[in-house]
Amino acid sequence: MTAPFVIIGGDAAGMSAASKAKRDDPSRDVIVFEKGSWVSYAACGMPYYVKGTVDDLDDLVAMTPETAREERDIDLRTGHEVVSVDRDKQTVTVSRDDETFEQTYGELLLGTGARAIVPPFDGIDREGVFTLRDMDEAGEISDFVETTAPETAAIVGGGYIGIEMAEALTEHGIDVTIFEMLPRTLQPFGAETARTVEDHLREQGVDLRLETTVEGFTGVETVDAGDTVDAVEIEGDDEPVPADLVIVGVGVTPNVELAEHAGLELGPTGAIATDEFGRTSDDSIYAAGDCAEATNVVTGEPDHVPLALTANRAGRAIGATVAGKPTRTGGTAGTAIVKAFDLGAARTGILDPERAREAGFDPESVTIEVPTRPHYYPGATDLSITLVADRESERVLGASIVGRDGVKRIDTVATALHASLTVTELQNLDLAYAPPFSPVWDPVLTAAKVLGGILEK
Amino acid sequence: MTAPFVIIGGDAAGMSAASKAKRDDPSRDVIVFEKGSWVSYAACGMPYYVKGTVDDLDDLVAMTPETAREERDIDLRTGHEVVSVDRDKQTVTVSRDDETFEQTYGELLLGTGARAIVPPFDGIDREGVFTLRDMDEAGEISDFVETTAPETAAIVGGGYIGIEMAEALTEHGIDVTIFEMLPRTLQPFGAETARTVEDHLREQGVDLRLETTVEGFTGVETVDAGDTVDAVEIEGDDEPVPADLVIVGVGVTPNVELAEHAGLELGPTGAIATDEFGRTSDDSIYAAGDCAEATNVVTGEPDHVPLALTANRAGRAIGATVAGKPTRTGGTAGTAIVKAFDLGAARTGILDPERAREAGFDPESVTIEVPTRPHYYPGATDLSITLVADRESERVLGASIVGRDGVKRIDTVATALHASLTVTELQNLDLAYAPPFSPVWDPVLTAAKVLGGILEK
Structure with missing residues (x-):
């Protein structure tokens, strides 16, 4: 009988992996050790609980322990802390209240997260x-x-x-x-x-x-x-x-102590190094989420972006891989969005000129202010868009958008980054236009036009 | 002295071309013949004038004739109808009130638009x-x-x-x-x-x-x-x-009579055939906007998409080309968006299974309903997303989105179409997440996940 798939950490990465592995291979034993009592919760929703927008902390829970155990048949053990990993024996040592025990694993996933600095x-x-x-x-x-x-x-x-x-x-x-x-x-x-x-x-x-x-x-x-x-x-x-x-x-720092003590390789960012399938330097051990690196789609280099989607996606991919279908975890563009009172701010890719140069680019950037709708249609607000591209290749490197409305269009640029589009290709995208939704030239297109004009010189 | 750049039609395509040509080559004479009295207006805004959202028809005018003439130095002649084109002599015959005259051209742009059927x-x-x-x-x-x-x-x-x-x-x-x-x-x-x-x-x-x-x-x-x-x-x-x-x-039908009488080639859609620079079958004659074809980025075939952005972009590209810098007009994904009372509906690419099969694809599609925000964050509404991909190559072919809010994310799929992304690549995009803006998995990603699951079978 195959030893179980053991997961350390019952949050985004861990529970996504557990769910996907059980769904794709129901016969496989999947054990999750979570040292706390909460699992699978939306950490990004916590400020909105403090604010009062969210009534109850339980509302932030995406999957209760009961659902995990009963509906998804995941052997979820809260209040269980893994204190060490023995790679030779393929076991983890687990501490619970006053007792300690060993658990063997076939594959192990480190989803230990990050902690506040x-x-x-x-x-x-x-x-x-x-x-x-x-x-x-x-x-x-x-x-x-x-x-x-x-x-x-x-x-x-x-x-x-x-x-x-x-x-x-x-x-x-x-x-x-x-x-x-x-x-x-x-x-x-x-x-x-x-x-x-x-x-x-x-x-x-x-x-x-x-x-x-x-x-x-x-x-x-x-x-x-x-x-x-x-x-x-x-x-x-x-x-x-x-x-x-x-x-x-x-800021936060990745929880890498278990990995380090087990002799797993850390990457240049200090988080756990992984390959494109989320595998660490030990073939039977994976890492995902805030404790692990991901590949930046712009630079091709390891990056540490402790955000929810990266964790969920990598966890899910690793679950599929463990269940028998090798699945890439996908890269990160470092896409992020934040609400600041009445403003939204979003970013993707490489904006910092220093970092762009370190990655071998020669960055040029432009910032423009454009309305979100035609002048004649009511309710238009201004967006400020910063767009960065490499002078030589004209490849788009990153963008930032801020405004009262419509900053989710950062996704257009994020998609362009994944596809390595140039500024000209970005400018030529056929984006949606009608007066209630956008000016004829979407703000992203206008930014690309202006940056394209600068690159021509 | 070079004969002028003559443009027939003073709307989106024509005026974009005129403005860009003058900006890039101020010494070049640019003449625009417009048979009506309105130029460069936002046709898409007209329903909102009838509705009362827009107070004055003049508000829909993007550039007045005075601005065109005085600030942009465009020789704009309203009330002038071009009645024929002589390609051998490189002249057009123009009718104005009771008189008729000839005008020579160096390059000619047909921006004759479309008319209601x-x-x-x-x-x-x-x-x-x-x-x-x-x-x-x-x-x-x-x-x-x-x-x-x-x-x-x-x-x-x-x-x-x-x-x-x-x-x-x-x-x-x-x-x-x-x-x-x-x-x-x-x-x-x-x-x-x-x-x-x-x-x-x-x-x-x-x-x-x-x-x-x-x-x-x-x-x-x-x-x-x-x-x-x-x-x-x-x-x-x-x-x-x-x-x-x-x-x-x-519906509308392209105004191709002038082009036809001049012996220019029409394409399979019945609109004027053009190459990637907007050139017709005559090297000195271009066509852009609602009278012309554009290349569909999904099928690679000529398409007729009489929409504002296509017209503006092709006009601008042709202006640049005529001014000395050959510029591609860009393809069309057929992206469109429409407000229907409190709903928005958007689409891009190839949705019709018949049309997909004609283009050599084997389409599979899925429709899902997903909320625009996490369940715990107020104000979430449902989006319905239909996503279509080719079974064999798994390439994304098209999408449609409908809902009260957030349908502009069709642009993510439109960008994916331009870049020929597969469903797996779409699923792996790093899109922006924070509770006020999106669920962890953006609805587009969720649709890609579900369709990916179907394609695996």
Whole structure:
């Protein structure tokens, strides 16, 4: 009898793999070890739970443990932590409450995810200081807001989570300050889109402090909650900034310790190296999701893009491969989209000129403002599009879009990246036009026309 | 001195060519002969003028004659009709009021457009019976609605124009009946999308009569307006259907008479045959827009898609070519989008199985219903997506999308068609996800997953 397909981590990658493997090969035993209690939940929905848009944390669960076990026949074990992998014996050691046991595997999938980076700030352990990495913490933040009714909040880090949490907390009437060490927010989106988002955050009342380094959090003894945060200390600044609540969202780091201890190869990004089928340096071990690398479709190089779709897709592909049909995990274009109050911002590919040059390109870029509809049709809003291409080959390298509406059209450029289209080919796409939906030349086409004109010179 | 670049027709194709030629080669004389008085207007906006969304017909004008002449230095002559082309002498004969003159050309562009098909219905000339082919007629319909306050309207033809006009007239409180000869509306959108639109039209109070052939229009003598329409006669039906206003929108036919008389080759669709640069069978004569063919990117065969973007793009490319930089006009995917009350419907590529087989494909298709957002995020609506691919090569052939929101994502499939992606490649696109914008698997990806599963069998 074949040893089971064992999966470490019951989130997007792990549960997608388990479901697909069982569907394609129902006779195969599939065991998932999840150290927490939540499985298969929409982490991207957590800010909207804190905001109040989503009523119940359970609403974020895509598949309950019961469904996994009963309907999909997955041997799902929550509260089980895998503490080591023995590749020679093809076993994992699992810890549960006070006991430890071994489980053999035929194939193993590491879906260990990533964790929030927690810099060594003074006072990081005070009450009221949170990251937002899992459902329990989302619940705690929401409870904290409800029970303590904070008047001020500090968000450390101007990335997705920081901006989504700024919106969520502002919704509760809390005065929000975002602290960002770098000269701008939303690094991967490029300067132009970031500037537009920053102006909008300020219009919405967010106190945005760029190039500001947080040193720590001061606190005050409270009767109910012990040593609770009350302010943020800034480098080179005498006056701490009041904050009844702090969210630290400075990025994530892949959970690679198990892989490392097992002697699996890590890639240049620090995440687990994988081939096009999601296989690690050990043929019977796969890795997927936030702990693993994926191939960037523009550069052809390994990349680490800890986002939901990449995890779901790679997990599903690995499930199919394990069930007998070798399936590529697909590359990543680094496509991302974020809501910032009334704006949407989206990005795909390579926007950073430095990174483009490292990958051997000679980037040229243009940023244009275009309306989403013809001038005569009501409801048009402006989109700002940044488009980047290689001067020599004219290949499209990346794009960023920001505006009140219609930023999902980043998908057109993402598709173009997968197909290695040139600016001329992008410009010649037959995209949909009617006055309620778009100008004759879709904003993406107009950006391509303008960039094409620059490349001709 | 080079003879001028002469353009026949001052609409999308003609004016785009004129503007681009002048911009790239300001010293070149560019003459545009337009037989009417309107130039460069957004024909697709006309239903919204009738509806009242657009206040003034002039709002639909993209470039006024004055701008063309004064700012762009285009020798634009409205009220000038070209009546013949002499290819040996490289001249055109132009009629204006009572005089006729000849004009030599270096290159000639036929941008003669298309005209509404007017079947030989009894009573087609009665007052209150309209097509909607140009700005004058849009003005007349609007005036007629205002002055006669019709209670009932009949629309003959369930295509774009018919459906947009049903919405426009319903907005005025008019009871609208659509008569469609065939078993369904919106032919190019495929049966599934058409059915959804038809259900919605009925919900909106439109009386939709499919498989119903109109024979003619009865009339009544009125004091003010002569012989005015009062009802529609139906084949095999004794009782005429009351109609105070009739719009005939059964399609368009390309204006190819000038080209035919000049001995230029017509293509298999009946429109003017062109090469990839928009050149006709005569090297100095180009054709673009609704009178010309374009290459279908899926079949590689000539196609006739009389839509605005195709016209604008081909005109612009020909302008560049004439100015010295040979530029391809780009192919067409037949991408189209239409608003039908609260629904949007979009399509691209080859949906019709018959047509796919004629082009050498073995089509398989799937239709799925998917929400536009995760279940937990408010405001999700359902999209219905039909995706078609070739069984053997798994190449994507076409798609249709219908729903209240988000149908512009047809552009993702249109881009895939241009790049000849397979269903697996489509499924592996890294599209943008965040809860306010999309489910983790964008509806297009889900459709590709489902179709991929069917093709595997």
